[in-house]
Amino acid sequence: MRKRQLGKTGLEVSELALGTWGLSGDAYGSVPDIEVDRTIDRAVALGITLFDTADVYGEGGAMERKLGKRLPAQRTVVATKLGTNLDSYPEKSFTSEYLYMAFERSQERLKRDCVDIVLLHNPSLKSFDDDETFGLLKRLKDEARIRAWGVAAGNYAVAERAIERGCDVLEMAYNCFFFRDVKRLGLKLRSEGVALFARSVLSYGLLAGHWTSEREFYPPDHRADRWNAEELKRRVEQLDALRACVGGPAPTMRSVALRYVLQNERVSAAVLGPRNSTQLDQLVRDAGRMPPYLAPPTMAKLEAGLLANGVTGE
Numbered sequence: 001m002r003k004r005q006l007g008k009t010g011l012e013v014s015e016l017a018l019g020t021w022g023l024s025g026d027a028y029g030s031v032p033d034i035e036v037d038r039t040i041d042r043a044v045a046l047g048i049t050l051f052d053t054a055d056v057y058g059e060g061g062a063m064e065r066k067l068g069k070r071l072p073a074q075r076t077v078v079a080t081k082l083g084t085n086l087d088s089y090p091e092k093s094f095t096s097e098y099l100y101m102a103f104e105r106s107q108e109r110l111k112r113d114c115v116d117i118v119l120l121h122n123p124s125l126k127s128f129d130d131d132e133t134f135g136l137l138k139r140l141k142d143e144a145r146i147r148a149w150g151v152a153a154g155n156y157a158v159a160e161r162a163i164e165r166g167c168d169v170l171e172m173a174y175n176c177f178f179f180r181d182v183k184r185l186g187l188k189l190r191s192e193g194v195a196l197f198a199r200s201v202l203s204y205g206l207l208a209g210h211w212t213s214e215r216e217f218y219p220p221d222h223r224a225d226r227w228n229a230e231e232l233k234r235r236v237e238q239l240d241a242l243r244a245c246v247g248g249p250a251p252t253m254r255s256v257a258l259r260y261v262l263q264n265e266r267v268s269a270a271v272l273g274p275r276n277s278t279q280l281d282q283l284v285r286d287a288g289r290m291p292p293y294l295a296p297p298t299m300a301k302l303e304a305g306l307l308a309n310g311v312t313g314e
């Protein structure tokens with residue numbers, strides 16, 4: 001498994017990370033417990049060293065608890081997200097008091113004296129005005145209770161503000177249908193030494209190219225609310241751009257999509273979202289092992305195809 005530097009943090013992690021939202025059952029529907037265990041263990045066996053979670057993935061922090069139980073702590077890096085208080089309204093809370101309480105609970109579930117990376121979980125722009133929040137993150141870092149902090153950012157403005165506040169890591173959606181925010185941030189990421197976790201690399205499964213335009217989703221699968229029938233049809237048609245690039249080292253559309261993300265050297269890790277160990281194996285196999293993930297002519301063909309198919313990247 002190839003490794004990449006995490007910006008200025010001094011950490012080095014596998015360029016493929018295991019995300020645990022899908023495994024939690026909250027996002028796409030339930031996953032048997034035994035399959036969750038198998039997928040985490042398989043990730044470790046494959047050499048994945050970065051694991052992405054949140055205190056709200058699974059009931060009562062179930063995914064953090066799983067990772068705490070199954071990961072070899074010395075050989076793995078965990079990034080968890082805090083700032084969602086399911087017992088309050090509004091649910092988002094980034095005050096230093098709340099975050100500290102949430103941090104201690106995560107620390108216990110993850111069974112780590114030092115929680116490697118803490119990310120603020122989808123904060124609003126206004127949350128950045130509270131100096132005490134960032135004072136707390138600095139103190140936790142000074143006391144070696146975290147190694148780095150960052151922000152899971154929902155849009156460009158939040159990401160930009162997080163960089164201004166001195167974050168070490170940004171986690172953002174990045175894939176060949178949704179690339180504009182990350183492309184705009186590119187130079188800033190580099191000059192400030194900010195690591196980038198690219199998530200939703202398959203655009204919630206769409207880019208694997210297995211769906212017909214009539215595909216339907218049902219709650220609690222979050223995709224039930226994501227696209228209306230017309231939008232889904234348009235998206236499925238736009239997949240022609242990826243289909244045209246399948247071949248050679250990229251034998252599937254999933255492979256083209258994953259390699260597009262890995263080809264960007266600003267990406268520190270692609271956060272995968274498998275729902276079982278078979279999907280994980282497919283993703284690792286399709287990702288390739290080293291640059292060029294997509295040869296320059298294929299990348300040029302893909303970008304031209306996306307443009308021709310009306311993909312705007314947002």
Ligand SMILES: NC(=O)c1ccc[n+]([C@@H]2O[C@H](COP(=O)([O-])OP(=O)(O)OC[C@H]3O[C@@H](n4cnc5c(N)ncnc54)[C@H](OP(=O)(O)O)[C@@H]3O)[C@@H](O)[C@H]2O)c1
Nearest residue numbers: 019020021022152199200201202203204205208273279282
């Ligand atoms: N705000 C945030 O911080 C945030 C938000 C979203 C995600 N994340 C993190 O990023 C991770 C990944 O996010 P995501 O769920 O959006 O990722 P994604 O990779 O875009 O989508 C995951 C979905 O793709 C499909 N898939 C996965 N492997 C496949 C394979 N081998 N072949 C075909 N289809 C496959 C599965 O859906 P099917 O049911 O169709 O098989 C799966 O549920 C999450 O687990 C989480 O850790 C963070």
